Amino acid sequence: MSTVVDPIAVDFERQREVAAALREFMPAASVLFEREDVQPYECDGLSAYRQVPMVVALPENEGHVRRILEICHEKRVPVVARGAGTGLSGGALPLGNGVLLSLAKLMRILEIDPLARIARVQPGVRNLAISEAAAPLGLYYAPDPSSQIACSIGGNVAENSGGVHCLKYGLTVHNILGIRAVTIEGEILEIGSAGLDSAGYDLLALMTGSEGMLAVVTEVTVKLLPKPECAQVVMAAFDEVEKAGAAVANVIAAGIIPAGLEMMDQAATLAVEHFVHAGYPTDVAGILLCESDGTAEEVADEVRRVEAIMEASGATMIRVSQSDAERLKFWAGRKAAFPAVGRISPDYYCMDGTIPRKRLAEMLRRITELERKYGLRCANVFHAGDGNLHPLILYDANKPDELERTEAFGGEILAYSIEVGGTITGEHGVGIEKVNHMCLQFRAAELETFHGVKRAFDEHGLLNPGKAVPTLNRCAEFGRAHVHAGQEKFPDLPRF
Numbered sequence: 083m084s085t086v087v088d089p090i091a092v093d094f095e096r097q098r099e100v101a102a103a104l105r106e107f108m109p110a111a112s113v114l115f116e117r118e119d120v121q122p123y124e125c126d127g128l129s130a131y132r133q134v135p136m137v138v139a140l141p142e143n144e145g146h147v148r149r150i151l152e153i154c155h156e157k158r159v160p161v162v163a164r165g166a167g168t169g170l171s172g173g174a175l176p177l178g179n180g181v182l183l184s185l186a187k188l189m190r191i192l193e194i195d196p197l198a199r200i201a202r203v204q205p206g207v208r209n210l211a212i213s214e215a216a217a218p219l220g221l222y223y224a225p226d227p228s229s230q231i232a233c234s235i236g237g238n239v240a241e242n243s244g245g246v247h248c249l250k251y252g253l254t255v256h257n258i259l260g261i262r263a264v265t266i267e268g269e270i271l272e273i274g275s276a277g278l279d280s281a282g283y284d285l286l287a288l289m290t291g292s293e294g295m296l297a298v299v300t301e302v303t304v305k306l307l308p309k310p311e312c313a314q315v316v317m318a319a320f321d322e323v324e325k326a327g328a329a330v331a332n333v334i335a336a337g338i339i340p341a342g343l344e345m346m347d348q349a350a351t352l353a354v355e356h357f358v359h360a361g362y363p364t365d366v367a368g369i370l371l372c373e374s375d376g377t378a379e380e381v382a383d384e385v386r387r388v389e390a391i392m393e394a395s396g397a398t399m400i401r402v403s404q405s406d407a408e409r410l411k412f413w414a415g416r417k418a419a420f421p422a423v424g425r426i427s428p429d430y431y432c433m434d435g436t437i438p439r440k441r442l443a444e445m446l447r448r449i450t451e452l453e454r455k456y457g458l459r460c461a462n463v464f465h466a467g468d469g470n471l472h473p474l475i476l477y478d479a480n481k482p483d484e485l486e487r488t489e490a491f492g493g494e495i496l497a498y499s500i501e502v503g504g505t506i507t508g509e510h511g512v513g514i515e516k517v518n519h520m521c522l523q524f525r526a527a528e529l530e531t532f533h534g535v536k537r538a539f540d541e542h543g544l545l546n547p548g549k550a551v552p553t554l555n556r557c558a559e560f561g562r563a564h565v566h567a568g569q570e571k572f573p574d575l576p577r578f
């Protein structure tokens with residue numbers, strides 16, 4: 083069972099009119115509107131929410147993207163851009179009266195320059211395909227979302243995606259140099275430069291993480307890094323999650339920035355081990371995976387220091403990968419955590435808050451309380467080094483009100499994230515999933531500033547409307563249903 087977000091009846095006349103206008107310059111096979119053709123696009127990775135789009139457009143080049151947007155602008159048709167549809171916050175959820183603009187056919191790697199260490203790629207290129215293409219040159223693209231086998235670089239830019247190695251190497255925003263993008267009016271924007279700084283406002287940072295609401299990305303120039311000479315992973319097990327949380331803080335406090343520092347609680351570890359057989363211990367409260375990379379000497383030294391910190395923090399077992407195959411096996415487990423959890427529950431809901439590292443253990447305790455309150459189980463996977471939580475709430479959408487309870491559970495995790503000084507998203511974006519929780523995190527004046535930015539790019543609000551930034555009215559409505567600590571940030575909103 084799932085929720086249809088916008089159950090408006092299809093306006094067939096409008097549908098035929100828009101499709102005919104697009105078919106004037108695109109092959110008929112690239113403009114879809116029959117129910118069975120558009121149905122596969124009805125949701126992204128947040129599959130609890132579905133909506134069949136009015137028309138799906140599959141442009142083959144930037145010129146097509148420009149014309150599609152011009153036409154949608156002229157006819158005032160809303161547009162939702164879509165990369166690979168792996169997003170977890172409903173950012174690519176279509177609109178029943180809109181065009182779903184898929185960038186899937188723009189999947190060429192245009193240039194790899196090993197001297198400048200850059201790659202210029204179209205938006206539909208898969209994240210992992212960039213590293214695969216750069217590998218013969220000894221280079222790779224650092225941000226590595228667990229979905230990297232499928233997700234597109236355009237989607238990564240729109241979500242400012244992260245991954246296991248972002249603790250040391252940064253998020254998407256730190257690893258791109260420039261983009262080309264098309265505005266809703268069909269204008270080309272060339273943003274960014276080869277230099278580290280450029281004149282004017284930092285539009286590259288603004289576009290990164292803008293969730294398809296400001297412009298459609300048609301090309302990305304990414305930085306490539308030399309592949310580290312070697313890498314090793316320390317796996318440490320703990321009999322209390324508090325100790326694992328403290329170990330994370332101790333590693334960072336010792337001045338070490340590991341290439342990755344991940345944590346899984348018992349539920350996640352068990353699910354993964356039964357699925358991937360990565361060699362994780364299963365009779366523990368949680369495990370940490372801590373990767374060091376660099377030269378052989380640097381890695382040997384860092385691994386020694388990490389082992390000592392894990393031991394001093396109370397690890398009950400420590401293992402260090404002895405070969406690259408073993409290192410990859412340790413990571414294969416972590417990277418398969420979501421599908422592994424999918425095997426033990428009919429449905430799961432992945433939350434994505436970020437909190438100060440030192441509050442990790444406290445958050446885990448809170449989640450345990452919430453499991454009891456809502457009668458639902460939760461498996462926890464954290465990008466612990468940067469405090470990014472991924473609680474996976476297990477539910478069955480076919481059971482009455484389980485989705486509702488799950489969302490309330492997730493909402494409390496987000497509210498608590500704000501309460502402990504964190505934020506409601508680390509890397510998955512806001513989309514439709516967390517749009518109400520933006521009301522808790524931001525004041526009315528801040529939300530108005532976001533709307534001002536949106537208007538500067540998209541006066542009529544046609545690009546991905548209803549996502550990421552709530553209206554103040556919506557916040558007032560939300561306030562009626564939820565009274566959270568964050569609400570004191572809205573002195574101008576009514577109290578209930």
Ligand SMILES: Cc1cc2nc3c(=O)[nH]c(=O)nc-3n(C[C@H](O)[C@H](O)[C@H](O)COP(=O)(O)OP(=O)(O)OC[C@H]3O[C@@H](n4cnc5c(N)ncnc54)[C@H](O)[C@@H]3O)c2cc1C
Pocket residue numbers: 126127162163164165166167168169170172173174185205226227228229232233234235236237238239240241242243244245246293294295297298299300420421509510546
């Ligand atoms: C199993 C699994 C694991 C995941 N692990 C991670 C992880 O470790 N880290 C992480 O950050 N995320 C993770 N994700 C979430 C997701 O993969 C990322 O958000 C990813 O960047 C989405 O890319 P996509 O191509 O699928 O984008 P989509 O889902 O198609 O779109 C996402 C958003 O980007 C917009 N968009 C897409 N393309 C463009 C474009 N060319 N121009 C403008 N806007 C555009 C869409 O409108 C939408 O708002 C995971 C998802 C899954 C299913």
